[in-house]
Amino acid sequence: MNKVISSPDPLQRNIKTIVNASLPRRHAAERRFRWYGLIAVSLGLAFVVLMFGNIISKGYPAFWQTYIQVPIQFDPAVIDPQGNRDPQALQSADYAALVRAGMRRMFPAVEGRLELRALYGLVSSDGALELQNRVLQNPELIGAEQEIWLLASANVDTLIKGNIERSLDETERPIKDNQIGWVDQLQAAGQIEKQFNTILFSSGDSREPEQAGIRGALMGSFYTLLITFLLSFPIGVATAVYLEEFAPKNRWTDLIEVNINNLAAVPSIVFGLLGLAVFINFFGLPRSAPLVGGLVLSLMTLPVIIIAGRAALTSVPPSIREAALGVGASKLQMVGHHVLPLAMPGMLTGSIIGMARALGESAPLLMIGMVAFIVDVPKSFTDPATVLPVQIFLWSDLPERAFVERTSAAIMVLLAFMIVMNGLAIILRKRFERRW
Amino acid sequence: MSTTIIEAKANLDNALNAEGRQIPLSSVQITDYDHRQTVGKITVDNPKMICRDVNVYYTGKQALKHVSIDIGANEVIAFIGPSGCGKSTFLRCLNRMNDTIPFCQVIGEIKLDQDDIYDKSIDVVQLRARVGMVFQKPNPFPKSIYENVAYGPRIHGMVDGKAEMDELVRASLERAGLLKEVENRLSEPGTSLSGGQQQRLCIARAIAVNPEVILMDEPCSALDPIATAKIEELIDELRENYTIVIVTHSMQQAARVSQRTAYFHLGDLIEIGETDQIFTNPKHKLTEDYITGRFG
Structure with missing residues (x-):
């Protein structure tokens, strides 16, 4: 049998022997690949554990x-x-x-x-x-x-x-x-x-570590993100729908598309400079305000939502569009009744990614003055405020030992904020998702 | 009656611009290729739709050449031909489904009763309500069976109140021969049905808006023989109330369900005639080659 392998005419060779001979090599390659994957995943997990372990062990005492x-x-x-x-x-x-x-x-x-x-x-x-x-x-x-x-x-x-x-x-x-x-x-x-540290959650920033809390930053983040979401989600979805479903395909829309893709890759600090120049210097909006922060972060989040939204719209099967048009739905009815509901889960996923990025953003907010030392908890969109990542940045810079644990505690709260936000979005997405 | 290419192009140009479509028609070179003369009688006594000199171009490439044909009221007419012959393209001209394809131009005259369907005054929404369509792959909406059928009447505002809608949904399902099978599960998703049932649901959805013409684009190509038989039976029943245009790959199907058959070949309408005559005594060589299975 073995001789058949070396027959000069390939068609004369025995396929069974040839395949059997190559099987160990193929299996080994598969095993190797599985190991690479496992190693990559465990390495990633190890770093996550290391990070969380470090943050939690450092930040945990701050709650007491x-x-x-x-x-x-x-x-x-x-x-x-x-x-x-x-x-x-x-x-x-x-x-x-x-x-x-x-x-x-x-x-x-x-x-x-x-x-x-x-x-x-x-x-x-x-x-x-x-x-x-x-x-x-x-x-x-x-x-x-x-x-x-x-x-x-x-x-x-x-x-x-x-x-x-x-x-x-x-x-x-x-x-x-x-x-x-x-x-x-x-x-x-x-x-x-040692008592539970309520001050951490009830007061704003302070020069005295024992009196410093994250409520100001938390509320600042909340107001800023609210503005960001209220602006970027409807505008982003509307833009995606228009560009994908209604806009004519010509040079101008191509140009717009290229620009949106580029905007998604622009470093965030540039948006901060833009916000400073336009919103504060030109329009005269207040400095350090969540309103301006939200506007700046909206600019940053919009391209992400638009791109994800367009991808979600494209993935809606054309047969559904034809079905709607076939019974005489107008284009807007087709989009509103069928395409948009089917694309909504994808759009929400894109928005979550965008919002999570906005929540963790600090650089553009430094530019518009949200880095100031603010003791009062903001009560409106125009009160001076700071946000959680900037608060973390500020505290990490202070010499007092007691701020080290507060920095880590603030990181924990930021992560919890993010998890709550993502959880909410996942629930929303599940509600929109139609499995059939 | 027959407009010249240049005139038609200018008309269409205006029409499309008025509609806001930005296709730069003038920049696309239109070449009028040689076409074959249609064999057989294209006219009928009581036409529902009259098509004259219909040409379709995809970015300047001619997909359909000077097709002229009448579609009679309450008849089933089958379009047959090898792949890429333009039969589906022509079908989609009849309810302007081609409008959704960018760079697709339709030149010529198609009339539904007295209305030129490519005229500015005709809205596609109205046209598609009058000319329903069933697609190759069953495509129910991801909604309940009830909602699938009720959607068309609802957006057109055909009925008043829930009771009337219920009645219309049941009547449409009944006509599509689906009512018995789904009567007790109207709120279940339409996609939970079998392929054949889904296709009949799509037919029910199409007839719920009471169209005058139903276009069927290979409605059975994704179905098994039993489901196919049911649909064919249904087509025969529907003929009483509707005019049906069916595109099919199966010559047996064409022979079974249609009264007239049109044979397309590479964008030309080669032959049109009574179905019996086409299948027993084709006049054109190409038709004969196709139905005897020499190609296709």
């Missing part, structure tokens, strides 16, 4: 914040010397003095200006605000004495979370020996506790 229990005496002489419960007076009273008094009561032995200042430094300046709020809400407190959990300063928090090396020389760490001693005493007495 250290509080110190301080005995506060709501001294009427400090809060309301006149005794008439005038809200104006209650507002402007020196609550920090109450906090300081409380701290002194816990450590009566501490004396001297520097020592006392170090002692007061254990609690955050947020404590005074906290007391003010309590009093304003409930003036009955005046004259009472209460144990109140006050927010610890960022240094104490960092120490409690084990991020400050105690063995370092005193001059090399932000928290001094005497402070460490007091913290240890408080901890032993059970007067230090």
Whole structure:
């Protein structure tokens, strides 16, 4: 049989023997290819795990914040010397003095200006605000004495979370020996506790790490993306439908198509410059506003949605179009009743990709001033705001150790935002999808 | 009656521009190739559609040459011929389905009753409601069986109210011989039916708007013999109410369902006549070669 393989006439050779001889090689190639695939996938997964592991392990502590229990005496002489419960007076009273008094009561032995200042430094300046709020809400407190959990300063928090090396020389760490001693005493007495960090979600940016939150950035991202979606989705879909279904095929539409494809590849910072020049300098829209951010990101997202939308429209089978036209549907009816519903899942997928990109975008927003330090949570589309990726960028730049974990926490929130958004889009898509 | 090519081209040019189609007709070179004279009697006593000197060009390439033919009322006329002979192209001229193909020009005169269907005053929507179409591949909408049939009447506003629509849907399905099979599952997707049922659903959808003419483009080529037999039976029944033009690859089918048959060859209408005569006694050599199976 083997001799047949080498017969000079190919048609005389035995195909069975020839194929059998080549099978091991073919199978090996297949196995090899499967391994390449597996290696590629596991490598990718490994990096994902590494990234998420790193971010979560760094950011997780930020969701917990250290509080110190301080005995506060709501001294009427400090809060309301006149005794008439005038809200104006209650507002402007020196609550920090109450906090300081409380701290002194816990450590009566501490004396001297520097020592006392170090002692007061254990609690955050947020404590005074906290007391003010309590009093304003409930003036009955005046004259009472209460144990109140006050927010610890960022240094104490960092120490409690084990991020400050105690063995370092005193001059090399932000928290001094005497402070460490007091913290240890408080901890032993059970007067230090870690509570869920609500401030992270309820307040805007701050110079004090313990008071800094992402709500401002979150709302900024929300407003910006809302504008982006409201503008780019309808315009993108309408453009795709017009170009694909109605526009004549000529030089002009070719030119438009080439330009749209090019726009999709333009670096995002260029859109930021455009926004600065056109929206802010020419139209005089406010700086740092989600409105302008949304406009800029819409410009960036539009080409993506248009291209995906056109691809989705082309993939609708021509037989459906003919069927609709065949019973006398007008072109718009054909598109509106049959083509668009069938193309909608694809269009939504394109929009998700575009919106996800917009959510993670920071460069063009730097150009239009959304990189400013903004403490207030934006309440409208024209309030100054920043967005999550820019907030991450800002925090990652700050020297305080406590901002490291907040940066990672903000990344986690950004990722969660993205997952929620994508999940929503997938649900929408499923609803539009017709399996039959 | 017969317009010259140049006149027709100018007319069409104006018509198309008025419609907003940007095809630069003037830039396309139109060559009028030699064509063969049609054998047989093209006229009938009571024509539904009259086609004279119909030429079709795809980007200047002539796909149909001077086709003149009458389609009689309530007759089934079959177009046969080898692949690429222009029979489908001609069929699609009859409800202006060719309009959707860019760079396709139709020159000549096609009348439905008294109306020139390529006239500016005729809207394709109206034309396609009057001239329904069934396609080669069953193409029900991805909607329920009910919605498939109700779609046409709904967009044209043919009926008032749900009760009337229900009645119309049932009547159309009944006429298409599908009602018994789908009566209890009208809300199921049309695509869940078998191929033959889908095709009958498409016929029901076409007759739901009560057209005058039904065009069928190889309606059975994707179906098995049993489903084909059912459709052929149906075509015979539909003849009472509609004029049917059917393009088919199967000569047996043409012989079974049609009263007249037209044989196309490379864009020419070679021969037209009574179906019996075409199949038993073809007058043109090409027709004879084709039906005796010498080519095609």
